[in-house]
Amino acid sequence: MKTLVLGLGEMGASLALDLKKNPDNQIYGLDANSSSLDYALEKGIIDQAGQSLSQVAPEMDLIILATPVQAIINILKELANLPLKDGLIITDLGSTKVEIMKVAKQLFAGKQVAFIGGHPMAGSQKSGVQAGRTSLYAQQTFFLVLANNPVSRASLMKLEGFLQPLDARFIVCQAADHDQWMAAVSDSPHVIAFALMNAAVASLGKPEAFKNYTAGGFKSMTRIAGSDPQLWTDALLSNPAGTLAELNQFKEELDHFYQAIANGDRTALFQIIQQAATARQELMSGEQE
Amino acid sequence: MKTLVLGLGEMGASLALDLKKNPDNQIYGLDANSSSLDYALEKGIIDQAGQSLSQVAPEMDLIILATPVQAIINILKELANLPLKDGLIITDLGSTKVEIMKVAKQLFAGKQVAFIGGHPMAGSQKSGVQAGRTSLYAQQTFFLVLANNPVSRASLMKLEGFLQPLDARFIVCQAADHDQWMAAVSDSPHVIAFALMNAAVASLGKPEAFKNYTAGGFKSMTRIAGSDPQLWTDALLSNPAGTLAELNQFKEELDHFYQAIANGDRTALFQIIQQAATARQELMSGEQE
Numbered sequence: 001m002k003t004l005v006l007g008l009g010e011m012g013a014s015l016a017l018d019l020k021k022n023p024d025n026q027i028y029g030l031d032a033n034s035s036s037l038d039y040a041l042e043k044g045i046i047d048q049a050g051q052s053l054s055q056v057a058p059e060m061d062l063i064i065l066a067t068p069v070q071a072i073i074n075i076l077k078e079l080a081n082l083p084l085k086d087g088l089i090i091t092d093l094g095s096t097k098v099e100i101m102k103v104a105k106q107l108f109a110g111k112q113v114a115f116i117g118g119h120p121m122a123g124s125q126k127s128g129v130q131a132g133r134t135s136l137y138a139q140q141t142f143f144l145v146l147a148n149n150p151v152s153r154a155s156l157m158k159l160e161g162f163l164q165p166l167d168a169r170f171i172v173c174q175a176a177d178h179d180q181w182m183a184a185v186s187d188s189p190h191v192i193a194f195a196l197m198n199a200a201v202a203s204l205g206k207p208e209a210f211k212n213y214t215a216g217g218f219k220s221m222t223r224i225a226g227s228d229p230q231l232w233t234d235a236l237l238s239n240p241a242g243t244l245a246e247l248n249q250f251k252e253e254l255d256h257f258y259q260a261i262a263n264g265d266r267t268a269l270f271q272i273i274q275q276a277a278t279a280r281q282e283l284m285s286g287e288q289e
Numbered sequence: 290m291k292t293l294v295l296g297l298g299e300m301g302a303s304l305a306l307d308l309k310k311n312p313d314n315q316i317y318g319l320d321a322n323s324s325s326l327d328y329a330l331e332k333g334i335i336d337q338a339g340q341s342l343s344q345v346a347p348e349m350d351l352i353i354l355a356t357p358v359q360a361i362i363n364i365l366k367e368l369a370n371l372p373l374k375d376g377l378i379i380t381d382l383g384s385t386k387v388e389i390m391k392v393a394k395q396l397f398a399g400k401q402v403a404f405i406g407g408h409p410m411a412g413s414q415k416s417g418v419q420a421g422r423t424s425l426y427a428q429q430t431f432f433l434v435l436a437n438n439p440v441s442r443a444s445l446m447k448l449e450g451f452l453q454p455l456d457a458r459f460i461v462c463q464a465a466d467h468d469q470w471m472a473a474v475s476d477s478p479h480v481i482a483f484a485l486m487n488a489a490v491a492s493l494g495k496p497e498a499f500k501n502y503t504a505g506g507f508k509s510m511t512r513i514a515g516s517d518p519q520l521w522t523d524a525l526l527s528n529p530a531g532t533l534a535e536l537n538q539f540k541e542e543l544d545h546f547y548q549a550i551a552n553g554d555r556t557a558l559f560q561i562i563q564q565a566a567t568a569r570q571e572l573m574s575g576e577q578e
Binding site for chain 1: 493
């Protein structure tokens, strides 16, 4: 089976490595950065480097878009103008789904091409093809979002079969539910991590001046502040309403702490800290820290 | 040498274990929780369990207060009313220093007792005597704050000698500088982690409902939200001005992100994310993630 992985960053390269566990898969790669493509070919992450989307896409059985969200939308538009195989499945790894699903629905209406949105809860603050590794997706939640049409629904089992070497935990959900969850557990936390990092620099100067006074807590809180700026600019602007609603919720909670500290209200402060500590323990119950 | 460790939580128990590496040290323990004290004695974390502060304190050469900040202040007041050895050194492990130094200065003025404030940048979200382990402080920054009197200054080298088995990196600083640093890298980050955890519960319900949709980023950002509620109520209320000033700085930075997302301003958003990502890389340069 011929599969194209478009975008060979941490996510795409790791996915290609897992798909290659199935010897029937022939993995083609494309990347805007030619040195990433050369590296992927040299290291055996992909079997062939594609020349261009228009040259390689028409032969494919599966196309996986592993780029930032804005690029996914642009590539979908290009794909819709190409002659594609009947039965082709297109999927993506973008972190928001409402906008992508809307665009895909319009572009592929009435065609024998299935678009199924994808979003694996995997990846780290690392980026680039060198960060690619096998088993990145193993036992991780992997959301799949169906377009509301028969072609998409009929292709779901087929796609899950193709992606079986990832050993991921697939969850089929609605785009709107997905984006609200992500705003709460991923988008707003990224914004908060970025803002915390910038606030420390504003207060204390360059990190080299305070890195020796910084314990593990600050470092774990800002780990995701090191994420790829282009990827996160795209992600946040593709889910603005959800992200802003979650940031408002966060600001409200933060204000409870601010007021309790300002008022020296020991009882109120203890109660909301305990609420957070209990929730954190529930979040991690049955898991290793 | 006779040393009393008062408070056998993660910090106190770990410190006792390290001090026992020196066979000349005789370690006494006290804890409000008698089962913690029994555990410490049984596991050899301490050599002797004290009966009461008034009974054990007068014989000591070194007293280490490893309790939450409010309890430190109460115990200092008790100690000031007891007959203490000339040359006794008292130190603490409290996470804020201005208030403690002020109280100690008044209580021990004119006495042959040295109070030197301590604050090791170590410890985790774990708590309790069972979390005690050797080498918790190894290669970690350990702040020491001198009272502005000759007894305190003359005892610094002696205290560093006593604490040598910890293998910590001692930094002598002013109480006010210490508390401002801590507000930026520890106090306000804890408040933000608590608020983020509570915001997620407010939006998504109980953690068991969303734990499967939660990736590593949210988990690392909320790790310190699992910290001990009593300890952190005390810590935040002992440094309210610093914490509130840092939270204001954070809210200002957060607002830049909020505005950029609300305005769909790709350029501004990319720029402030990149600023955060660059600072995070500088923070971690030369360190393993």
